[in-house]
Amino acid sequence: MREFFKKLILIFPIVIFFVSLGVGSYSIPFDQMIDIILYKLSGYTIFNEQLSAQSINVLLNIRLPRVALGLLVGGALAVSGTAFQAVMRNPLVEPYTLGLSSGAAFGAALAMAVVTIPVQICAFVFAGLSVGISYLAASKHGETSVISLVLSGVVVASVFTAMLSILQISIDPLQLQGLIYWLMGSLHTASWAKLLAVLPYLIVGYTIIYFFRWKLNILSLGEKDAGSLGVNPQKYKLLFIGAATLLASAAVSVTGIISLVGLMIPHMLRMLFGPDNTKLIPLSFCLGASYLAIVDMISRNLLTYEIPIGIFTTFLGAPYFIFLIRKTREGGWN
Amino acid sequence: MIKIENLSLGYSKNTILEKINLTIEKEKITIFLGQNGSGKTTLMSAINGLIRPREGKILIDNQNITQLSRKEVAKKIATVSQLHQFGFDYTAFEMVLMGRSAHIGYMPEKADRDKAEEALELIGIGHLKEKQVNKISGGERQLVMIARAIAQETGIILLDEPTSYLDLKNQLKVLQLIKFINKKKKVTCVITLHDPNQALLCGDHVVMFDQGKIQTGETRTMITDEKIFAVYGVKAQVIDVGENSFVVPNHKFEF
Numbered sequence: 125m126r127e128f129f130k131k132l133i134l135i136f137p138i139v140i141f142f143v144s145l146g147v148g149s150y151s152i153p154f155d156q157m158i159d160i161i162l163y164k165l166s167g168y169t170i171f172n173e174q175l176s177a178q179s180i181n182v183l184l185n186i187r188l189p190r191v192a193l194g195l196l197v198g199g200a201l202a203v204s205g206t207a208f209q210a211v212m213r214n215p216l217v218e219p220y221t222l223g224l225s226s227g228a229a230f231g232a233a234l235a236m237a238v239v240t241i242p243v244q245i246c247a248f249v250f251a252g253l254s255v256g257i258s259y260l261a262a263s264k265h266g267e268t269s270v271i272s273l274v275l276s277g278v279v280v281a282s283v284f285t286a287m288l289s290i291l292q293i294s295i296d297p298l299q300l301q302g303l304i305y306w307l308m309g310s311l312h313t314a315s316w317a318k319l320l321a322v323l324p325y326l327i328v329g330y331t332i333i334y335f336f337r338w339k340l341n342i343l344s345l346g347e348k349d350a351g352s353l354g355v356n357p358q359k360y361k362l363l364f365i366g367a368a369t370l371l372a373s374a375a376v377s378v379t380g381i382i383s384l385v386g387l388m389i390p391h392m393l394r395m396l397f398g399p400d401n402t403k404l405i406p407l408s409f410c411l412g413a414s415y416l417a418i419v420d421m422i423s424r425n426l427l428t429y430e431i432p433i434g435i436f437t438t439f440l441g442a443p444y445f446i447f448l449i450r451k452t453r454e455g456g457w458n
Numbered sequence: 459m460i461k462i463e464n465l466s467l468g469y470s471k472n473t474i475l476e477k478i479n480l481t482i483e484k485e486k487i488t489i490f491l492g493q494n495g496s497g498k499t500t501l502m503s504a505i506n507g508l509i510r511p512r513e514g515k516i517l518i519d520n521q522n523i524t525q526l527s528r529k530e531v532a533k534k535i536a537t538v539s540q541l542h543q544f545g546f547d548y549t550a551f552e553m554v555l556m557g558r559s560a561h562i563g564y565m566p567e568k569a570d571r572d573k574a575e576e577a578l579e580l581i582g583i584g585h586l587k588e589k590q591v592n593k594i595s596g597g598e599r600q601l602v603m604i605a606r607a608i609a610q611e612t613g614i615i616l617l618d619e620p621t622s623y624l625d626l627k628n629q630l631k632v633l634q635l636i637k638f639i640n641k642k643k644k645v646t647c648v649i650t651l652h653d654p655n656q657a658l659l660c661g662d663h664v665v666m667f668d669q670g671k672i673q674t675g676e677t678r679t680m681i682t683d684e685k686i687f688a689v690y691g692v693k694a695q696v697i698d699v700g701e702n703s704f705v706v707p708n709h710k711f712e713f
Contacts (some may be wrong), residue, residue, distance in 0.1 A: 215546075338566065341556060345697070349510050352535075353532055353610070356528045398549065399548055402565060
């Protein structure tokens, strides 16, 4: 049964990808969708002799980059959460609870509004800063307690949110409107340009975590055990925190703050398949990608206007977070 | 062989051990005895390269431990730490497989899985393979951790209070298992213990820790009425019954 679910989760993003491409205020039938993609790739069609220019435009220029970006960002946030939880030995941490999302959002907004350096780099710098402060503030003699890390994350997030507010009141009103909508977490501005801008960062972050995922298991036992088992804990912690920060900050830089995906997805997978990160990392990517693509589909089809996906993920993730806080009081967490 | 030369250890301003010299013989069981805070675990951590000496050196097979990488140390020394619960609930097999870490590049291979299975079978806990380590008994968990050390395939195993928190039956089971590994796999075992009776049961040599200094010798010659009093401040009698010896405290409670 577990193997069946595993295979299901692994092929789920492909199914969701095609469903998401078809569903929307302008619906595109499956046969047309296949023909448009085939026509773009080879110049031939199978089912339709003629394709409308509007269908081609909606599918290739609006929906395809949006769905692809949604899948990539969902996967990135889930993988980032899984890696942070293993490295920090804490099931409650993820980009949002660590304050990383707020740091990255401030960095990205700063780059958009004031500075002329690339948005992703600025987001990464401030995301790294926020994770570093949260982690160091919660550490005592090399140990961090589960709750103190979450609390320091709350404080760091508040500071960066305040800095973001200062930025908001100092930019022009037109820029402000776009910034506020972007901060709520949304895919409505997705484009090929954004997708291509963020893709290298996502590939680098995911590749590092995927190839070294076995080491995540060792780090999750704690620094002393990891050292005794032959893994340099400082070196690998830095590597994983860097890669997870890169993934999450790149995601935030194009979609704004999408909270608690990195909390829910790893925990659901651990309940089904156990804590082995060699399985969890690819599964997290696939389930996180599917989850965000589904949420995006709902957000653009539920009402006549689009609801930012960050609102949905927060509503779904918040009860889960409370459930997890209660659960971590049991078991081997300190 | 572990050779310790002129070694001083400490944390911040506190000196724990000062200029000690010690040779731990190959393929023998050496027990560290002493009061809480006397430096047993600190020395063990230093042997494992987790604490840097203030001065002096620790040689493992004539190589200075501070000049070896974490991976090189893990190929020579395995550690069984004090019994504790783990955050993430790995299965016994996953936990033992992690003992292969120093031999693994990116991902474990079939040979590593086979070694982990062998280690579980060797100590008779193959049936626990799929059980989660936080959900088995303390005694079984300690056996899993010993299996992990065996899977690591090192010449030296350090065991930090392996019998703490265990009932009498499981204490004896763990000590017997250590003796078995020592004989069967010809592994050098270094164990910190609280109970001198357990040292008498399984130790070849004893190192007594007292106020930053150490004394060492064969087990029975080291565990005497006088030395127990000197190290623990407890009046006790060491009684020989057949092949076995026992430490019996001569202590009356006063109210």
